[in-house]
Amino acid sequence: MKPRLLLTLFEVQAGRGRRERLCAALRAAVRSGQARLGERLPSSRDLAQDLGLSRVTVEAAYTQLETEGYLRRQVGQGSFVAIDMAAAAARSALRAATARRLPTDAALLSRRGQRMVDTGGCSEPDRPRAFVAGSPDLQAFPTELWRQLMQRRLRRDGAALMYYGDPQGLPALREAIARYLTQSRGARCTAAQVLVLTSSQQALQLLSATLLDEGDVVWMEDPGYAGARAAFAASGARLVDMPLDEQGATLDPRRPAPRLVYLTPSHQFPTGCAMSLERRLAFIAHARASGAWLVEDDYDSEFLYDQQPTPALQGLDAHGRVVYVGTFSKSLFPSVRLAYVVLPEPLVAPLVTARTVHDGHPSQPMQAVAADFMDEGHFAAHLRLMRRLYRGRRDALLQALRTHLPWAEPLDSRGGLQMAVRLPAGSEHRLTRAAAQRGITTPSLGELYHAAPRTDGWRLGFAALAPQAIAASVRTLSNASASRGKKP
Ligand SMILES: Cc1ncc(COP(=O)(O)O)c(C=O)c1O
Numbered sequence: 001m002k003p004r005l006l007l008t009l010f011e012v013q014a015g016r017g018r019r020e021r022l023c024a025a026l027r028a029a030v031r032s033g034q035a036r037l038g039e040r041l042p043s044s045r046d047l048a049q050d051l052g053l054s055r056v057t058v059e060a061a062y063t064q065l066e067t068e069g070y071l072r073r074q075v076g077q078g079s080f081v082a083i084d085m086a087a088a089a090a091r092s093a094l095r096a097a098t099a100r101r102l103p104t105d106a107a108l109l110s111r112r113g114q115r116m117v118d119t120g121g122c123s124e125p126d127r128p129r130a131f132v133a134g135s136p137d138l139q140a141f142p143t144e145l146w147r148q149l150m151q152r153r154l155r156r157d158g159a160a161l162m163y164y165g166d167p168q169g170l171p172a173l174r175e176a177i178a179r180y181l182t183q184s185r186g187a188r189c190t191a192a193q194v195l196v197l198t199s200s201q202q203a204l205q206l207l208s209a210t211l212l213d214e215g216d217v218v219w220m221e222d223p224g225y226a227g228a229r230a231a232f233a234a235s236g237a238r239l240v241d242m243p244l245d246e247q248g249a250t251l252d253p254r255r256p257a258p259r260l261v262y263l264t265p266s267h268q269f270p271t272g273c274a275m276s277l278e279r280r281l282a283f284i285a286h287a288r289a290s291g292a293w294l295v296e297d298d299y300d301s302e303f304l305y306d307q308q309p310t311p312a313l314q315g316l317d318a319h320g321r322v323v324y325v326g327t328f329s330k331s332l333f334p335s336v337r338l339a340y341v342v343l344p345e346p347l348v349a350p351l352v353t354a355r356t357v358h359d360g361h362p363s364q365p366m367q368a369v370a371a372d373f374m375d376e377g378h379f380a381a382h383l384r385l386m387r388r389l390y391r392g393r394r395d396a397l398l399q400a401l402r403t404h405l406p407w408a409e410p411l412d413s414r415g416g417l418q419m420a421v422r423l424p425a426g427s428e429h430r431l432t433r434a435a436a437q438r439g440i441t442t443p444s445l446g447e448l449y450h451a452a453p454r455t456d457g458w459r460l461g462f463a464a465l466a467p468q469a470i471a472a473s474v475r476t477l478s479n480a481s482a483s484r485g486k487k488p
Contacts, residue, residue, distance in 0.1 A: 001035045001042065001081075010051055018053055022061040030070045030081055037084040041071065044079075112234065119230035122201060124334070125441075128464035130473035133418040133443040134300075135464040136330050140389055145378060149369045161364040167356045168348075169196025169340070170367035176374035177326075177340050185298065186311025187324060189342045195351055198337040198362050200299055200327040204231035207260070207323060207341075210354045211293055212237045216259040219292075221249045223448035223455075225269045228262050228297065241451040244268065248275030251282050258292045265313050266301040270420045270448055270459050272412030274310050284313070287321035294322045302331045302383050303463070304415035305391040320344035328370065330417060331383060338362055338370055389463075390417065396467035397460065400474035405481070408458070417463035420445050428456035434480040440473055 009025035016024070029035040042050070044058040051058075066073050072082040109117065128135035153161060168174065174191035181187035197203050204227065212218065214236030220229060222241035229239060240256055242249040249263060261283065265275035287294045294313065301309040314324040327339035343351055355361075373379050397419055401408050408421040423431060428446045435442045445457030462470055 001029065001039050005029060005034055006042070006047065006051070019057050019060050019064075022051070022053065022058065023064050026061060027068075027070060030083065031085050033086055035081045037081055037087075039081045041079040041081070112236070115236055116230075116234040119233050122227045122230055128461075130440050130465055130469060131418075131443070131458070131460040131462065132441050133459045133461040134330065135461055136333065136386070136417060137389060137464045138333055139464075140386065141333055142378065142382065146369060146373070149372045150365060153365060153368045153372065157368065161368055163364075165361050165364040165367070167361050168352045169194060169361060170364060170371060172371040172375070173338075173367045174340075176371045178342075180374060180379070181312070181314075181324070181326070181342065185301070185309070185326075186315040187342060188315050189324075193342050193345065193348060195341050195343060195348070195355065196362060196367060197339050197341065197355065198359070199329060199339045200297060200325050201227050201231065202358070203325045203339055203341045204228050204262075204295070204297075205234070206351060206355055206358060207293075207295060208232050208235040208237070209358075210351055211260055213259075217256045219249075219255065219258045219261040220450075221263065221268065222450045222452040223270055223445070224262070224450075225264065225297065225299075226448065228295075232260070232262070239450075243452040244271065244273070246273075247279040248273060249279070249283075251279065251286055253286065257290055260293045260295060261287065262295045262297065263313065264297045264299065266298055266309050267304065267415050269297070269299065270418075270445060272414065272416055272420055275313075277310075280313050280316055284317050284319070284321065287317075288319045292321070295325060296322055297325045299325075299327055300330050300416050303387060303390055303417060305387060305394055306414050309415070314342060320346070323347070331379070331386075332370065332373075336366055336370065338366060386463075393462045393465060393467060393470060394419065396470045397462045397474070400471045404474050404478035411457070418443075418459045418461040420459050421457050423456045423458065425456055428458070431477075431481050432458070434483070435477055438476050438480045440476055440480070442477070 006025055006029065009028050010021055013021040013024040035041075041047070041062070044055050044062060047053070048055040048058045062071060062073060062079050066079075070081070070083060071079050073079045125132035125135060128138065171191065173196055174194040177194050177196070178189050178191040181189060197206065208231045212232065212235040216235070216237045218232045218237045218239050219242050220232070220239050222243050232239060237260075238256070240258065242251070244250065248265060248268060263275070263283065265280055267274060283294060286292070294317070296313045298312055312324060314322045321344065323344065324342040325339070328336050329339065332338070341351070394413060398410060398413055401410065401421065407424055411420040411422060413419050422445070428444065432442050432444065442458040442460065445459055446454045449455060465473070
């Protein structure tokens with residue numbers, strides 16, 4: 001190895017002791033390939049002279065590099081480079097590539113974890129804008145009142161609320177939820193059957209984890225809610241699709257016997273229709289005979305505009321087969337992270353235990369404020385106000401569609417925070433791209449169909465948008481579709 005090279009490298013290793021600088025220079029020479037495998041280094045005497053160092057310093061550096069594996073020293077023969085860095089790097093890269101070829105589930109995740117990841121997850125919009133689906137209007141939320149209730153609760157019970165709480169949920173909130181469901185949704189339940197969770201999604205995930213084994217059959221509405229499909233698929237359940245007819249999800253006893261049936265009977269997601277009483281009774285009778293669980297996701301029936309919502313399936317069930325799921329994500333605000341299930345009595349203790357394995361409980365102060373909000377009549381007043389507001393927006397959307405997009409046909413517009421519209425067959429992808437180029441989000445209807453023949457369409461979220469914004473955005477959609485130079 002040329003003394004000149006080591007001198008240059010030594011000079012650039014500024015800022016440390018001499019021995020350290022020499023070690024760094026030697027490492028750099030080997031790593032960069034400027035000193036090759038087997039090459040002989042200058043004797044310690046010569047190098048000390050060239051670099052103006054003591055021989056002791058050079059000896060110490062050579063010994064250190066030998067310890068690190070860079071050099072090999074042989075008595076009477078000298079010091080030699082002991083490693084080919086380029087070849088070693090190539091060998092490591094090959095080993096890494098071989099490892100990558102192993103199946104990912106063996107390398108990284110369990111089968112269950114891989115199934116969960118394979119669902120693609122459930123994402124929520126980052127902010128309300130035209131026409132993301134399912135956002136409530138947060139500008140209209142009584143934030144100041146909520147703040148006052150929170151302040152009062154923290155003043156009165158701050159220390160208790162900041163400690164761990166009941167894993168089934170704050171008793172005051174469970175009482176308020178049971179009262180609300182009995183009076184407004186026709187449910188038959190007590191606070192002892194209510195389990196408070198952070199979201200419907202958590203409820204579906206918990207039910208999936210506790211009620212389903214790999215290979216169990218789950219009947220799903222088709223089209224249906226992707227979040228529920230993801231939760232059940234993650235357990236390795238076999239999803240069997242139930243197409244809809246004019247009475248709601250169809251019940252065909254020739255399908256493989258289900259362990260669980262998922263329904264949105266009051267306001268079918270995404271079409272918006274309500275299940276007939278006759279069909280509800282048929283599902284309950286079938287569940288009783290087959291031992292299946294009926295999961296009733298009552299996600300937005302607070303928002304029906306032209307009529308009272310049909311009472312909950314749970315209230316019709318005298319045999320304890322229905323698990324009712326509700327959420328405050330729409331009726332309060334999404335980040336309140338409060339939802340609930342009403343459980344048949346035998347499921348209460350097991351599911352409360354299971355939820356402690358997932359998490360302890362939702363935030364205690366939030367539960368306490370939600371309980372006060374309900375008990376003091378603010379919840380009922382807020383829902384009345386929101387229904388009026390959203391009904392006006394629903395009407396604005398219907399009007400704008402009739403005027404500017406007559407080929408976008410609403411499926412059922414009697415409720416909800418979004419409206420499913422049918423588009424001319426085969427046009428959804430093209431129209432969605434055109435809308436996106438104008439900055440408008442149009443969530444897909446078609447992708448929610450599985451075995452059932454696909455309906456091209458959109459789910460237009462309207463509740464968070466002022467009527468002017470709705471009209472302007474529908475006009476933009478109309479221009480976007482026209483500027484493609486084709487009829488839809
Ligand atoms: C059918 C259905 N269930 C549940 C939810 C979500 O509720 P959460 O935010 O409590 O998970 C939605 C959200 O849009 C929904 O459409």
